[in-house]
Amino acid sequence: MLTPTAIEVVRNITSAEGTPDNAGLRIFTDDEADTLQLTVAAIPAEQDQVLSAEGSRIFLDQQAAAFLDDKILDAGLDPNGQSTFVLAQQEQDTSGNGDGSHG
Numbered sequence: 001m002l003t004p005t006a007i008e009v010v011r012n013i014t015s016a017e018g019t020p021d022n023a024g025l026r027i028f029t030d031d032e033a034d035t036l037q038l039t040v041a042a043i044p045a046e047q048d049q050v051l052s053a054e055g056s057r058i059f060l061d062q063q064a065a066a067f068l069d070d071k072i073l074d075a076g077l078d079p080n081g082q083s084t085f086v087l088a089q090q091e092q093d094t095s096g097n098g099d100g101s102h103g
Contacts, residue, residue, distance in 0.1 A: 001072045001090060002053050009075040009083045010056035014040060024050070024057030027064045036064055038085070 002010075014023045019040060026041035026048070044050050044059035051058040060068065072088040 002051070002056070002058070003072060003074040006073045006075040006085065007053050007056045009085070010058060011054070013083075014057060015055075016040075022057065024059045026059040026061075027068070028061040029063040029067070036067070 010025045013019075013025055020042040023040055023042050024044065026039050026044070028037050028039075028045075029035070030037050041059055045061065047062055048059040049062075049065045051060065068087070070090050072090055074086045074088060075083055076086055078084045
């Protein structure tokens with residue numbers, strides 16, 4: 001899930017001068033460091049999952065897609081004014097809206 005702020009930041013990054021049309025922000029895992037890496041990619045890799053939202057495109061490798069499945073991707077500014085991405089856990093629906101019948 002992407003916040004409107006994250007969508008805007010991705011759109012700004014991937015529409016920068018010299019960036020190919022239809023480029024996206026690729027999020028992938030680094031096997032050695034066990035971290036998520038970000039890069040601008042002209043096209044998704046063969047196994048990537050492609051997310052499109054309001055003109056932004058994000059390419060996720062399989063491990064990143066699985067890791068981010070229940071997360072919210074937000075963006076903000078660090079103390080130097082640079083855009084940074086922040087992950088948050090999606091709120092689970094704990095309102096108990098089940099049917100309530102027990103046989």
